[in-house]
Amino acid sequence: MAAVLSVLAQLLHIALILAAAPVLTGVIRWLKARMMGRRGPHPLQPLRDLLKLLRKVPVLAENASAVSRVMPYVAAGAAIAAAALVPSFARGMALAPLADLLLVAGLLALGRVAMALAGMDVGTPFGGLGAAREMSFAALAEPALVVAALSLAILAGTTNLDAIAAGFRDGGLGLRVSLGLALVALLAVAVAENARIPVDNPATHLELTMVHEAMILEASGRHLALWDFAAMLRLTLWLALLVAVFLPVGQAPAGAWPHLWIPGLLAWVAKMAGLALALAAFESAIAKMRVFRVPEFLGAALLLGLLGAVLLFVSTRLA
Amino acid sequence: MLTFFALLVGALAALGAASVALARSAAGSRAVYAACCAAGVLLVAGGVAGLLGGPAVLDLPFGPPWGAARLAIDQLSAWFLLPLGASVAAASLYAWGGVRGAVAPRLLVPWPIFLAGMALVVLAADGFTLLLGFEAMSLASWALVAHDHAAAENRRAARIYLGFAGFGGLALVAAFGLLAGGAGEVAFAVLRDAPPEGWRAAAVLALVLAGAGSKAGLFPLHVWLPLAHPAAPSHVSAVMSGAMTKVALYVLARFAFDLMGPAQPVWLGAPLIALGAASAVIGALRANLEDDTKTLLACSTVENVGLIAIGLGLALAFRGADLPALAALAAGAALLHALNHAVFKTLLFLAAGAVLHGALSRRLDRLGGLIHRMPVTAWAALVGIAAAASLPPLSGFASEWLLLQALLAAWRVGDLAFQMGVAAVTALAALAVALAAAAMVRFWGLVFLGRPRTPRAAGAEDVGGAARWALLLPAGLTVLLGLLPGVMLDLAEPALRQMAGAAAPRTGLLMVGAAEGGARYWPAFAALLVAAAVGGVAWWVRRRAPAGVARGPAWDCGYIAPPAHLPFGDPATQPSAAGFGQPLRRMLGAGLLAAREEVRMPPPGSTLPAVLEAGYRDPALAALEGPLPRWRDALAAQAERLRDLSIRQCLGLTFGTVVLMLALLAWMGAR
Numbered sequence: 001m002a003a004v005l006s007v008l009a010q011l012l013h014i015a016l017i018l019a020a021a022p023v024l025t026g027v028i029r030w031l032k033a034r035m036m037g038r039r040g041p042h043p044l045q046p047l048r049d050l051l052k053l054l055r056k057v058p059v060l061a062e063n064a065s066a067v068s069r070v071m072p073y074v075a076a077g078a079a080i081a082a083a084a085l086v087p088s089f090a091r092g093m094a095l096a097p098l099a100d101l102l103l104v105a106g107l108l109a110l111g112r113v114a115m116a117l118a119g120m121d122v123g124t125p126f127g128g129l130g131a132a133r134e135m136s137f138a139a140l141a142e143p144a145l146v147v148a149a150l151s152l153a154i155l156a157g158t159t160n161l162d163a164i165a166a167g168f169r170d171g172g173l174g175l176r177v178s179l180g181l182a183l184v185a186l187l188a189v190a191v192a193e194n195a196r197i198p199v200d201n202p203a204t205h206l207e208l209t210m211v212h213e214a215m216i217l218e219a220s221g222r223h224l225a226l227w228d229f230a231a232m233l234r235l236t237l238w239l240a241l242l243v244a245v246f247l248p249v250g251q252a253p254a255g256a257w258p259h260l261w262i263p264g265l266l267a268w269v270a271k272m273a274g275l276a277l278a279l280a281a282f283e284s285a286i287a288k289m290r291v292f293r294v295p296e297f298l299g300a301a302l303l304l305g306l307l308g309a310v311l312l313f314v315s316t317r318l319a
Numbered sequence: 320m321l322t323f324f325a326l327l328v329g330a331l332a333a334l335g336a337a338s339v340a341l342a343r344s345a346a347g348s349r350a351v352y353a354a355c356c357a358a359g360v361l362l363v364a365g366g367v368a369g370l371l372g373g374p375a376v377l378d379l380p381f382g383p384p385w386g387a388a389r390l391a392i393d394q395l396s397a398w399f400l401l402p403l404g405a406s407v408a409a410a411s412l413y414a415w416g417g418v419r420g421a422v423a424p425r426l427l428v429p430w431p432i433f434l435a436g437m438a439l440v441v442l443a444a445d446g447f448t449l450l451l452g453f454e455a456m457s458l459a460s461w462a463l464v465a466h467d468h469a470a471a472e473n474r475r476a477a478r479i480y481l482g483f484a485g486f487g488g489l490a491l492v493a494a495f496g497l498l499a500g501g502a503g504e505v506a507f508a509v510l511r512d513a514p515p516e517g518w519r520a521a522a523v524l525a526l527v528l529a530g531a532g533s534k535a536g537l538f539p540l541h542v543w544l545p546l547a548h549p550a551a552p553s554h555v556s557a558v559m560s561g562a563m564t565k566v567a568l569y570v571l572a573r574f575a576f577d578l579m580g581p582a583q584p585v586w587l588g589a590p591l592i593a594l595g596a597a598s599a600v601i602g603a604l605r606a607n608l609e610d611d612t613k614t615l616l617a618c619s620t621v622e623n624v625g626l627i628a629i630g631l632g633l634a635l636a637f638r639g640a641d642l643p644a645l646a647a648l649a650a651g652a653a654l655l656h657a658l659n660h661a662v663f664k665t666l667l668f669l670a671a672g673a674v675l676h677g678a679l680s681r682r683l684d685r686l687g688g689l690i691h692r693m694p695v696t697a698w699a700a701l702v703g704i705a706a707a708a709s710l711p712p713l714s715g716f717a718s719e720w721l722l723l724q725a726l727l728a729a730w731r732v733g734d735l736a737f738q739m740g741v742a743a744v745t746a747l748a749a750l751a752v753a754l755a756a757a758a759m760v761r762f763w764g765l766v767f768l769g770r771p772r773t774p775r776a777a778g779a780e781d782v783g784g785a786a787r788w789a790l791l792l793p794a795g796l797t798v799l800l801g802l803l804p805g806v807m808l809d810l811a812e813p814a815l816r817q818m819a820g821a822a823a824p825r826t827g828l829l830m831v832g833a834a835e836g837g838a839r840y841w842p843a844f845a846a847l848l849v850a851a852a853v854g855g856v857a858w859w860v861r862r863r864a865p866a867g868v869a870r871g872p873a874w875d876c877g878y879i880a881p882p883a884h885l886p887f888g889d890p891a892t893q894p895s896a897a898g899f900g901q902p903l904r905r906m907l908g909a910g911l912l913a914a915r916e917e918v919r920m921p922p923p924g925s926t927l928p929a930v931l932e933a934g935y936r937d938p939a940l941a942a943l944e945g946p947l948p949r950w951r952d953a954l955a956a957q958a959e960r961l962r963d964l965s966i967r968q969c970l971g972l973t974f975g976t977v978v979l980m981l982a983l984l985a986w987m988g989a990r
Contacts, residue, residue: 054864061873063770063887065690069868073860077853084848095848100838102720103845106711109756110849113708116760120894122873123687123769128894131764135757136902142753143746146723150745153727159838218873222864226856295906306742313730313738 002255003094009261010084010094016265017083017240021232022047024239024276029203031280046232050225058221061122071118072219072226075111079233082107086240087165089264092254096162101149104161104241105142108193111230112138118227119215130214133291137199137211140298141192144185147305151182152245154312161244162254169248178315181308183246188301190238192294194231197283199294202231211291236272239279243271321377321390324365324442331358331435335459338427348422352415355431359408362400362438369397370810376444376508383447389506391444394813395577398654399441399569402661406561407434409662409793410554413669416785417554417676426466426552433459433558437566446495446505449570453491457484457534460563463555464547476546483533483543490530491570494523498578507578514580524587527574528594534567537628538598539939541621545609548617549681553672556613560620561665565657568627575635576650576818585639585732589740591632596744598625599751601937604911606758607903608935610896612671612681615762616664619707622751623660626722627653629748633725633741634819640732643821648833649725650818654811656718659800663706663714666793670700673786674766678779683762683896688771688887693781697767699790704763706797708756712846714797717804717831719752720840724833754903761899772890802843804831897933908935 026043033040042048060068085099085107093099116135119127153159155176156167192199195212202212216227244251250267252260289297334354341347374393382388414430436459439452461484465477497519499505515523533540544564548556575587602621609615630653637646673696675681678689690697706713726748729741771777782790800807805828808815812822830841881889908914914935921927964972 054860057865057867057869059869059871062870063688063691063873064870065768067690067768073853073857076856077849080852080856081845081849084852097839098841098844098848100720100840102723102838103711103840106709106716106720107845107849109708109753110705110710113705113710113756113760117764117768120760120764120768123888123893124873125876125878125892125894128764128769128899131760132757132894132899133902135753135760136906139750139753139757139903140906143749146749147742147746150727150730150742153838154730157837158833159724159727221868222860225864226860291902292905302746306746309730309742310739313735313742317735 005255005258006092006094006096008258009090009092012261013088013090013093014080014084016088017233017236018080020272021083021229021236022050024236024272025232027273028235028276028280031277032284035280035284046228050229053220053225053228054222056221058219058223061218064122064218067117067121068218068223071114071121072223072230075114075118076226076230076233078107078111078114079230079237082111083233083237083240085161086237087162087244087251088240089268090252090254090256090261091162091166091169092256093162096254097160099161101152101159101161101164102146104237105145108234108237109138109142111234115215115227115230118219119217122218124218126214126217130211130217133211134215137192137294137298140295140302141189144298144301144305145189147302147309148182148185148189151178151305151308151312154309154316155179161241165244165248165251166254168245169251170253176312176315178308178312179246181304181311183242185301185305185308186242186245188298188304190242192298194235194238196235196279198286198289199297201288239272239275240268243268243275247271320365320368320372321375321392321442324392324438325377325379325390327358327361327365328435328438328442331355331431331438335428335430335432335435338431339424342422342424342427345418345420345422348418348427349415351427351431352411352418355434356408356411356415358434359404359406359411362404362407364404366397366400366404367810369400370394370813385503386445386506388448388451389444390442390448391507392442394817395572396441396569398811398814399565399657400438402565402658403437403441403562405658405793405796406558406565406661406665407437409665409669409789410557410561412792413557413672413786413789414552414554416782416787416789417672423466425462429459429462430555433463433555437562440566441569444507446499446507446510450488450491450495453534453570454488456563456566457488460484460551460555460559464551466552467550470550473550476543476550480543480547483540487530487533487540490526490533494526494530494574497523497526510578511580514578514582520579520583520587523574523579524590527571528590531567531570531574532594535564535571535628536598536602536621536624537594538601538621538625539942541598541602541624542937542940542943544621545605545614545617548620548668549611549613553613553668553675556617557665557668557672560617560668561661564620564624565661568624568631568657571628572631572653572818575631576638581638581820583635583639585636585734585737587639588632588634588636589737591628591635592741592744593632595625595628595630595632596747596751598622598628600625600747600754601911601939603751603754603758604903604907605937607754607761608900608908608912608914610683612674612683612686612762612766613668615683615758616667616671619667619755619758620660620664622755623656623664623707625751626719626748627656627660629744630656630722630725633729636729636732636737638819642731643819644834645725645728645731646819647815647821648721648728650815651808651811651831652718652721652725654814655721655804655807656715658807659706659714659718659797662793662800663703663797666703666790666797667700667707669786669789669793670696670703673782673790674779677781678773678776680773680775683765684890685773686766686771686776687769687890687893688767689776689779690767692777692779693767695781695787696790699794700763700767702794702797704759706801708759709752710756712801712842712849714800714804717801717840717842721804721831721833723748724838728833728837757903761896765894765896765899769893770887770890772893777887802846803828804840804842805829901933904933904935911938912936913938913941
């Protein structure tokens with residue numbers, strides 16, 4: 001029975017994440033437009049855009065290889081696989097034993113490499129530029145992520161997301177300075193990984209400093225739909241990750257009966273909406289930084305993460 | 320068992336001698352490479368048998384004047400036969416497929432001797448035999464590096480390589496001398512019974528780090544690798560990178576885990592961890608800046624050797640802190656990564672060789688678009704770079720996952736300074752892994768994607784015959800090793816018990832775990848999940864979206880149309896090797912590699928072009944090339960003065976030396 005429930009929860013979770021991804025992006029865009037005094041498109045507009053793109057025949061460059069045709073599927077598949085692992089409304093889902101933070105990071109890297117390669121496939125200058133910048137920023141974001149994982153692993157004893165969430169929910173770990181620092185580090189990584197302001201502007205095309213859009217400049221039709229969907233999924237995944245680790249309030253425990261899923265679901269939606277509001281407010285209030293300031297931004301995140309780990313070492317010594 | 324290995328090493332050495340005659344014909348050359356390929360397969364089979372069976376010792380019927388040369392196989396050496404054999408088999412197969420006519424003797428003869436030397440190092444059970452194999456390995460590979468000595472840069476590479484090889488050998492001789500003490504007995508069985516302590520342990524470790532570390536490519540003695548690998552033929556650089564660095568790491572592990580005894584303090588691992596982290600970051604960063612395929616891959620080898628060294632150092636520290644399960648975790652990560660790296664780096668070097676053969680260039684800026692002309696090489700190399708970029712579910716991710724888990728658990732050692740150091744090393748290791756991913760994207764993207772940058776690249780031809788299998792088989796092995804790290808860790812368990820005194824914490828063949836109840840990694844299920852997701856997306860999109868694609872010209876960002884003599888577009892409008900490395904050169908290069916950029920504008924009114932100069936310098940090479948020649952010149956100037964001595968002074972010098980020697984002998988006799 002428990003096995004059936006966990007599979008059911010997993011399937012529900014995947015469906016939820018897949019549905020939430022375009023809606024979340026649409027809500028953030030709508031909120032941002034509202035804060036900036038515009039009416040903004042309907043929150044479901046990204047979904048409509050995806051469906052419209054799907055109906056179009058993609059145009060590929062004459063010298064595009066199979067890489068351009070395969071990599072969108074790889075990136076979308078990797079994003080779905082990673083999103084399937086991050087717990088949302090319930091713990092103890094069928095894939096919970098697989099849900100390792102480092103594996104999620106690896107799957108995100110798989111999607112990133114697929115995108116960088118697709119950007120280089122045609123040999124246009126913009127694609128290569130975007131790929132170089134994306135891989136360079138990731139090189140700085142990765143250490144910050146792993147150092148934040150270090151603090152979490154010390155506190156929870158594992159890098160399994162499900163176990164970390166359980167530890168923070170039930171273990172009474174309480175508030176700690178180190179956790180706060182790890183949260184700040186992870187937030188910075190999330191901003192960089194999702195190409196949000198201040199690292200990149202998700203709303204522009206053909207800006208001199210853009211990263212993410214430069215790589216998919218040649219994509220169109222279903223390929224572009226897949227790239228966009230993968231990006232939406234990544235954003236949802238990161239927000240869900242932050243929620244699952246730092247705000248596990250209301251999450252249904254492992255093996256709970258479905259009636260506990262409903263408050264979990266409501267709590268998750270509320271938490272995600274809150275984060276979306278915070279993200280929209282943050283992006284409306286701050287300007288995009290120069291590309292070569294990004295290393296300082298991520299370097300600060302890395303240092304904060306390290307500081308959190310060192311504080312933990314000292315506090316475990318005192319305790 | 321060992322008789323078999325002794326015969327195998329002997330046969331390889333004899334093959335080296337016989338290849339003088341065999342090099343006269345193409346058939347003879349092919350026979351030599353085929354025999355070497357078979358020897359590689361036999362080494363792998365023997366390694367597996369050695370891991371499953373028990374240890375054995377064999378006294379050879381000959382040896383140095385003071386005793387017999389001794390061979391032995393135990394679990395540690397049996398494990399290192401696997402990367403050695405796998406790399407050798409693939410490289411020999413590639414060389415076999417590449418034989419067009421009679422191979423020059425200077426290229427053919429050292430090859431079997433090189434292989435015999437490496438096998439002898441791994442199988443040696445006394446210092447003399449080990450050094451014999453080490454020197455045979457060094458000299459034979461030097462001959463291979465120097466084979467094309469017409470080019471000045473190759474001569475320089477060979478000279479620097481020989482210098483490092485000689486230095487490494489000397490350091491190992493000194494390490495054995497210090498370990499043996501006054502007794503002078505260098506059989507491992509005897510050395511093991513008298514482990515060094517205190518300053519002697521520190522000195523032995525420093526000497527081994529200098530000796531084996533210079534061969535393995537550990538910072539700061541890594542500078543020969545990026546020079547020597549491009550100079551050597553591709554199958555040689557493949558084995559030098561895939562196998563020889565592992566043999567050197569085996570020597571390091573043999574000293575640190577076996578000969579120096581189990582009761583060593585925690586700090587013994589610290590220098591290994593620090594040097595490993597430095598190698599990993601410097602190697603990965605340089606791989607992002609080099610514009611020669613083989614130099615780039617050699618720098619990536621420095622990075623991977625650094626990661627393995629971090630694993631070995633962590634295992635030593637854990638063992639010193641009496642945490643055997645964690646020691647087994649770290650040692651397992653190191654052993655697994657040694658094998659994985661041997662396979663995928665051999666594959667990548669062979670692919671670089673296929674590109675060099677097909678498109679006649681190693682420079683990234685002269686290649687491009689080869690996926691259309693060389694599909695087999697391209698897709699095989701894609702597997703290799705995905706493993707090197709540590710993407711799940713390939714082999715590199717499995718071992719680096721284990722290594723990161725070991726690093727995340729290292730705070731348990733307890734010492735605050737160690738904890739803070741390890742936290743920094745964790746960040747550095749993650750940085751190196753991500754930098755390696757960037758370097759691999761740059762390598763594969765610039766070589767295989769985009770448009771051809773030269774007519775040669777536009778007319779490239781793919782590999783065929785045996786060479787094709789030399790790429791496809793390691794690619795398949797990379798996937799298999801990625802899916803089944805649990806099986807490999809099971810196989811390595813006896814070696815881990817020998818190194819760490821405990822088995823790696825895990826249950827089941829399909830997963831690897833960090834600790835009891837800790838994080839787990841299920842590679843096969845992760846692969847299945849990704850495959851299901853990709854398949855589901857493809858199926859859903861196929862149902863919804865119209866099939867097929869339309870083709871049109873790429874938008875070339877507003878550049879004017881290329882002239883008629885450039886049918887593949889203007890190469891200058893494509894990303895270049897230097898351009899792709901520019902963000903990282905600016906972000907990290909300035910601090911770590913003294914990278915600089917300088918724009919020189921022409922004076923107003925002048926029609927001269929503006930010049931942008933960008934460059935960087937490996938700090939280790941700078942340190943080496945600065946003072947060393949100065950010391951050499953100063954020494955030579957001092958030695959020159961000897962020529963001007965009078966006959967009285969000459970005789971006095973000789974007499975003084977004899978008296979000094981006698982005094983030394985008397986002093987040693989009195990002790």
